[in-house]
Amino acid sequence: MTTPAAGPPAATSSMDLTDQGALLARLRAGDPGAFEELVKLTQDRLYAVALRMMGRPEDAMDAVQEAYLSAFKALGKFEGGSSLSTWLHRITVNACLMKLRSRRRRPEVHVDDLLPAFGEDGHQAKPSPAWKPDGELGIETRELHRLVRARIDELPEPLREVLLLRDVEGMNTQMTAELLGITVSMVKTRLHRARMALKALLEPHFTEKTP
Amino acid sequence: MTAHSPLTCRQLFDFLADYVDGTLAPAQRAEFERHMGACPSCVAYVDGYRRTIELGKAACCGDHPDRPPAAPEGLLNAVRSALRRETEP
Numbered sequence: 001m002t003t004p005a006a007g008p009p010a011a012t013s014s015m016d017l018t019d020q021g022a023l024l025a026r027l028r029a030g031d032p033g034a035f036e037e038l039v040k041l042t043q044d045r046l047y048a049v050a051l052r053m054m055g056r057p058e059d060a061m062d063a064v065q066e067a068y069l070s071a072f073k074a075l076g077k078f079e080g081g082s083s084l085s086t087w088l089h090r091i092t093v094n095a096c097l098m099k100l101r102s103r104r105r106r107p108e109v110h111v112d113d114l115l116p117a118f119g120e121d122g123h124q125a126k127p128s129p130a131w132k133p134d135g136e137l138g139i140e141t142r143e144l145h146r147l148v149r150a151r152i153d154e155l156p157e158p159l160r161e162v163l164l165l166r167d168v169e170g171m172n173t174q175m176t177a178e179l180l181g182i183t184v185s186m187v188k189t190r191l192h193r194a195r196m197a198l199k200a201l202l203e204p205h206f207t208e209k210t211p
Numbered sequence: 212m213t214a215h216s217p218l219t220c221r222q223l224f225d226f227l228a229d230y231v232d233g234t235l236a237p238a239q240r241a242e243f244e245r246h247m248g249a250c251p252s253c254v255a256y257v258d259g260y261r262r263t264i265e266l267g268k269a270a271c272c273g274d275h276p277d278r279p280p281a282a283p284e285g286l287l288n289a290v291r292s293a294l295r296r297e298t299e300p
Contacts, residue, residue: 035294036287047279047282051273051280052272052279053271061283065286069293069297072294072297116224118220122222123219123252124252124253127251127252128256129255131255131262144266147270167268168272195263198263202259203259206262
């Protein structure tokens with residue numbers, strides 16, 4: 001790597017590695033400028049991925065840094081079956097998952113207590129309250145996002161991971177299953193439980209308070 | 212779900228994720244919606260479930276998901292330093 005002073009993120013920074021073949025050849029040949037070029041081209045997109053998953057900028061930065069380090073070490077194993085950008089995305093998501101698992105967290109909620117209950121006739125034991133429209137919440141968007149993120153972080157790890165990958169990152173069920181080393185059926189079950197638990201955690205903020 | 216037995220709330224909840232993700236078969240979808248037509252509690256639950264998904268995404272993607280923040284200026288230097296530590300003997 002060359003070591004000129006880092007400038008601001010390039011406005012043209014892009015994940016669109018149109019000349020992947022040439023860059024990959026330089027990377028494999030050990031061209032010191034090639035990896036830096038790869039970082040410049042991909043850092044904005046990978047940072048955005050990490051920020052979505054980690055929530056905090058400092059954690060996102062650490063995760064991306066670790067992702068690039070892992071990528072650098074694994075370059076020799078990259079066979080070109082997927083695009084460089086897909087490969088880097090997956091490495092970044094993995095780095096985020098590792099960091100999330102090691103992060104000191106507040107106590108997790110007991111999910112079973114948050115799931116809907118049913119009577120013997122199969123109908124809801126308690127009627128579900130209607131949620132107020134966003135405009136009637138009396139809470140600023142930024143504060144609302146902070147609140148929701150904090151509730152997501154209270155979910156048990158296996159549920160939170162699936163929720164982040166499926167609903168936030170938009171990964172499909174198959175890819176999520178492969179990444180987490182679980183079955184497709186488990187991904188579906190965990191996602192549904194995660195959504196129901198998160199809904200129950202958010203509900204007090206979105207419904208009329210019972211007198 | 213069958214075409215002849217009315218769906219219970221519990222059965223509806225089993226198919227809820229597929230319903231909101233749009234992957235329910237048309238016949239099942241019709242039955243799902245038939246139950247909702249007669250069950251305000253399930254309508255409220257499904258609405259809250261959808262809003263939960265939207266809120267989760269919005270909370271993690273920020274106010275402008277189409278314009279995510281650029282990587283911090285220090286990232287490139289941090290990667291350089293990490294790689295230098297890694298490759299130096």
